[in-house]
Amino acid sequence: MTKHKVISQTTKSKFDLFRFQTSENEVKIEYNNIYNQKTDTTFFIIPKTQKLYLCIEKMKDYEIETFIEKSLEENKNWKLKLSGGSCFVFTDTEIKIIPNKNGAILKYKYVEERNGKKIKEKKEIKLDKRDLDNLIKFEKKLRLLNSAMRRCTPVTYYYLSYGNETIEIRDQTCVGIFEEYLSKIIERNN
Known part of the structure; x- marks a missing residue:
């Protein structure tokens, strides 16, 4: 998030809240999902974009025979x-x-x-x-x-x-x- 201005970040609630401002058309956010796997999501920003939601339950599939x-x-x-x-x-x-x-x-x-x-x-x-x-x-x-x-x-x-x-x-x-x-x-x- 180096090209973006962080406005606020809180981890005090069950679901973290992160606010930022950007002039970019595309934002890639890296985060740990609910399973503590490092993952990322890319968002395309349009003028009316107000909120972005991450699917923290998104899992990186891994090769294991169940x-x-x-x-x-x-x-x-x-x-x-x-x-x-x-x-x-x-x-x-x-x-x-x-x-x-x-x-x-x-x-x-x-x-x-x-x-x-x-x-x-x-x-x-x-x-x-x-x-x-x-x-x-x-x-x-x-x-x-x-x-x-x-x-x-x-x-x-x-x-x-x-x-x-x-x-x-x-x-x-x-x-x-x-x-x-x-x-x-x-x-x-x-």
């Missing part, structure tokens, strides 16, 4: 347990992906306590190629949460398992990763 991909290749189950509370999840939930000849099935078990009453729900959902691609992206983002920025409490704990391997993941980001991927699949199949 448990879901291994599960599909080796025809073994993938499992995710999540518990605790956050802005988006107040439950104990278990999700399994079970590969089969035609793709995969998602088994979903949900338990929530409200006013001393337990609410239980079980579902079985047939996954298509788009669902599986989205779940692979979900797992990649999920794996980045342990090094992500902490922006809220309480914590949601995810336990990702494949075979004998289990990874514990703590989510304090308030980005709603569960809502973005898994809830959409589950709600679409209600």
Whole structure:
């Protein structure tokens, strides 16, 4: 931002605010995303531009074979347990992906306590190629949460398992990763 005049910058709120003035037609902003990856976004400035918004949840994809991909290749189950509370999840939930000849099935078990009453729900959902691609992206983002920025409490704990391997993941980001991927699949199949 060397060609631009910084007016103010604050990091006191959940979402940082940065104000600047420029005479340039193009502004490239480098920043750390929610996953603490260094990334950048280029904006084209027009006379009426008032506010620019960065998608801090934008992730740099990286080459890693996910448990879901291994599960599909080796025809073994993938499992995710999540518990605790956050802005988006107040439950104990278990999700399994079970590969089969035609793709995969998602088994979903949900338990929530409200006013001393337990609410239980079980579902079985047939996954298509788009669902599986989205779940692979979900797992990649999920794996980045342990090094992500902490922006809220309480914590949601995810336990990702494949075979004998289990990874514990703590989510304090308030980005709603569960809502973005898994809830959409589950709600679409209600």
